[in-house]
Amino acid sequence: MSFFSEILKNTAALFALCLLAGCTGATHIKALSKDSNNNYSESDKLLIASLKKQSDDLHIELKKRGLIYSDKESNEYISSLGRNLAPEFMTGGNVLKFYIIKDATANAMALPNNNIYLNIGLLAVVESEAQLATILAHEISHVIQQHSLKSRLNRQETILAANIADIFLLGTGLSYLPAISNISSFSREQEKDADLLGLKHLRNAGYDLNQAPDVFKVFQTLPEVTTIEGSAYSSHPQNKQRIELIEKVVNEQYTGYNPHHKESEAFTKIRKKVVETHVKIRLHNNQYELALNTLDKAEAYYSKAALIQFYRAEAFRLKADNPRKAAEEIKWLYPEFQETKNIEYFIKNKPANYQKAESLYNDAIKMNPNLSLSYRGNGLLNYSNNNYTAALSNLNKYLELNKKPEDSLYIKRLIRNINRKLGSKHND
Amino acid sequence: MIERITKVIISFLAISALITTGCATTTTNVRQHSTLESQLIDVDSVLVVTPAVTIEKINFSDQNERMTELENDLKQQLITLANEKLTEKGFEVVKFDIEKAIEEDEQLAYAVTQAREGFQEAKKTLYDSSLTQQQMQNFKVSVGTAVNIVSEKSGADAVLLLHYSGQRKSGGSVAKDIAVGVLVGLLTGYAPVSSFEASIVEAAFIDGVTGDVLWSNIYNSQALNIQPAKLLMDSFPQDIDSITQAAPGVKKEGATVNVTGEDIEQTAL
Numbered sequence: 001m002s003f004f005s006e007i008l009k010n011t012a013a014l015f016a017l018c019l020l021a022g023c024t025g026a027t028h029i030k031a032l033s034k035d036s037n038n039n040y041s042e043s044d045k046l047l048i049a050s051l052k053k054q055s056d057d058l059h060i061e062l063k064k065r066g067l068i069y070s071d072k073e074s075n076e077y078i079s080s081l082g083r084n085l086a087p088e089f090m091t092g093g094n095v096l097k098f099y100i101i102k103d104a105t106a107n108a109m110a111l112p113n114n115n116i117y118l119n120i121g122l123l124a125v126v127e128s129e130a131q132l133a134t135i136l137a138h139e140i141s142h143v144i145q146q147h148s149l150k151s152r153l154n155r156q157e158t159i160l161a162a163n164i165a166d167i168f169l170l171g172t173g174l175s176y177l178p179a180i181s182n183i184s185s186f187s188r189e190q191e192k193d194a195d196l197l198g199l200k201h202l203r204n205a206g207y208d209l210n211q212a213p214d215v216f217k218v219f220q221t222l223p224e225v226t227t228i229e230g231s232a233y234s235s236h237p238q239n240k241q242r243i244e245l246i247e248k249v250v251n252e253q254y255t256g257y258n259p260h261h262k263e264s265e266a267f268t269k270i271r272k273k274v275v276e277t278h279v280k281i282r283l284h285n286n287q288y289e290l291a292l293n294t295l296d297k298a299e300a301y302y303s304k305a306a307l308i309q310f311y312r313a314e315a316f317r318l319k320a321d322n323p324r325k326a327a328e329e330i331k332w333l334y335p336e337f338q339e340t341k342n343i344e345y346f347i348k349n350k351p352a353n354y355q356k357a358e359s360l361y362n363d364a365i366k367m368n369p370n371l372s373l374s375y376r377g378n379g380l381l382n383y384s385n386n387n388y389t390a391a392l393s394n395l396n397k398y399l400e401l402n403k404k405p406e407d408s409l410y411i412k413r414l415i416r417n418i419n420r421k422l423g424s425k426h427n428d
Numbered sequence: 429m430i431e432r433i434t435k436v437i438i439s440f441l442a443i444s445a446l447i448t449t450g451c452a453t454t455t456t457n458v459r460q461h462s463t464l465e466s467q468l469i470d471v472d473s474v475l476v477v478t479p480a481v482t483i484e485k486i487n488f489s490d491q492n493e494r495m496t497e498l499e500n501d502l503k504q505q506l507i508t509l510a511n512e513k514l515t516e517k518g519f520e521v522v523k524f525d526i527e528k529a530i531e532e533d534e535q536l537a538y539a540v541t542q543a544r545e546g547f548q549e550a551k552k553t554l555y556d557s558s559l560t561q562q563q564m565q566n567f568k569v570s571v572g573t574a575v576n577i578v579s580e581k582s583g584a585d586a587v588l589l590l591h592y593s594g595q596r597k598s599g600g601s602v603a604k605d606i607a608v609g610v611l612v613g614l615l616t617g618y619a620p621v622s623s624f625e626a627s628i629v630e631a632a633f634i635d636g637v638t639g640d641v642l643w644s645n646i647y648n649s650q651a652l653n654i655q656p657a658k659l660l661m662d663s664f665p666q667d668i669d670s671i672t673q674a675a676p677g678v679k680k681e682g683a684t685v686n687v688t689g690e691d692i693e694q695t696a697l
Contacts, residue, residue: 063537064530065537065538065540065541066530066535066537066538066539066540066541067538067541068534102538284542284545284574285545285549286549324553406573406576406577406580408576408580409576409579409580409636409637410637410638410639413470413637
């Protein structure tokens with residue numbers, strides 16, 4: 001035992017030293033500025049080139065996967081908002097580029113190649129242009145402060161140190177646990193920096209700073225906030241601290257500041273545009289509760305009431321079709337209900353969910369008799385319930401109203417199956 | 429305290445040994461749709477979607493590198509293999525430049541992504557560890573009807589998705605493993621040896637109309653070449669035309685097919 005204790009003692013000492021060494025890096029990296037003269041070492045230059053290449057590759061990958069939202073008007077709006085917030089030296093040429101991604105989570109990211117990405121899920125939840133600008137200003141600050149480079153350098157050194165310690169811990173991987181927490185604590189510091197520097201950019205562009213903490217209040221109301229890993233906006237306690245800090249800084253450091261920025265109509269227009277895509281992604285991801293949540297919020301600004309009812313109906317129909325997925329979502333969002341709202345609960349509630357869906361589809365049809373999608377929904381619902389005659393009538397109506405549906409092959413196959421079933425019934 | 433830490437480390441070593449032993453064996457994971465034969469009646473042509481290939485060199489630092497040359501090489505080999513295997517099994521491989529089409533058509537690119545994501549989600553059900561042998565050969569899972577767009581644009585009845593991911597350890601990483609192995613060997617008399625390279629190949633054969641996963645297979649291997657994919661594709665189903673010849677009772681379109689449970693799963697939008 002004494003031999004083993006000796007090893008452990010020495011390992012602990014080495015481990016501590018290694019981790020301390022890992023915490024010291026990247027202090028030489030300066031923020032970008034108008035007349036910045038960053039004397040990068042050769043190894044830093046290589047790392048910068050490598051990070052930029054990785055970022056460029058990621059962008060190509062996003063594009064290849066069709067994940068970049070290509071609506072021209074939305075992209076121009078985001079870019080002009082971003083350029084208005086960025087300091088002058090960052091706006092010339094193509095220094096900063098802004099994109100929207102088809103991702104339903106409320107998140108944004110800045111890459112080392114100066115690309116800033118906003119998720120559709122973020123655009124769907126922010127309530128004002130000033131709130132959206134707060135996020136953009138935060139991401140721009142990450143770019144200016146070169147946070148990616150700094151954290152990569154720190155991470156590299158920490159991982160190297162942890163790797164050495166890991167050898168002495170016999171490859172157990174135990175040393176990585178503190179290394180990981182070290183990385184995340186550093187990130188929180190950077191997030192705080194970006195929040196505070198973001199306020200300066202907001203002030204320079206004339207935004208109402210009192211709206212800056214509001215965006216974090218919005219995040220706190222989202223059901224999925226505590227469950228998304230890796231999002232800067234996902235932690236409840238972190239958001240609470242951020243709100244307090246931002247409010248304090250605004251009250252203490254920006255007294256007497258008069259905002260002059262006026263909300264543009266374009267904000268509401270873009271929000272309306274993205275909300276349908278947002279709901280579709282949620283439903284594709286089997287996130288029925290989250291889709292319903294988005295629809296409840298959209299009711300305040302989205303004028304197409306029939307479409308809202310249709311998507312609500314879809315959420316209930318899919319819940320009934322996929323009880324396992326519905327239960328998984330509840331377990332993910334509300335672990336406290338996983339015992340009561342489990343798969344058996346959703347199986348038992350199938351008829352009720354179908355009934356709810358049918359009633360909502362019919363509401364949508366009443367509001368807009370030409371909304372072909374509602375007939376599709378009703379047809380699929382009838383099919384699930386073995387009501388083939390009604391299914392046939394609804395699906396045919398869908399094809400009649402929608403001349404070029406994306407899923408014509410699927411619907412035609414269903415109709416063929418229904419005809420076979422009805423034919424065999426008649427033959428019986 | 430020391431005893432507690434010792435216990436923790438010994439537990440970790442035991443788990444590591446189990447994992448290492450577990451990884452040393454190659455396993456196949458074939459899953460088949462519950463009504464595969466009746467579904468295959470509607471499938472004559474297949475589109476091979478450009479395989480997603482990711483090979484990483486694991487370095488001692490966290491700066492892992494993509495091995496793009498090997499990735500491209502494996503991608504080509506996978507396409508050739510899939511074309512040969514599908515033809516051998518009696519299917520027509522659709523000539524459609526999906527890569528070019530994806531570059532020009534965002535909707536198609538997104539549909540392929542949704543199909544891939546759909547399969548990743550379907551895998552949770554298909555490869556649920558609680559499945560019985562019977563359930564493995566008798567499931568009904570859909571990736572969603574987004575795949576309709578792929579079928580419509582390419583003219584194929586079904587699509588084949590392939591995913592190859594692999595890694596090769598750098599000299600530094602191997603040296604670290606050896607150092608750990610030596611230390612563990614000194615203490616326990618057992619030295620775990622993890623492999624220098626490894627790969628996982630996944631294939632999903634999807635009905636282009638319903639989005640149903642007709643067949644899927646996953647193959648883990650300690651080789652970083654085309655061989656695991658060859659073994660994986662060996663269990664690819666035979667086209668129904670061949671079965672028709674063997675069993676004259678089953679006919680193509682319009683004929684009576686006495687197969688139960690023909691309904692289309694509606695997990696899609």
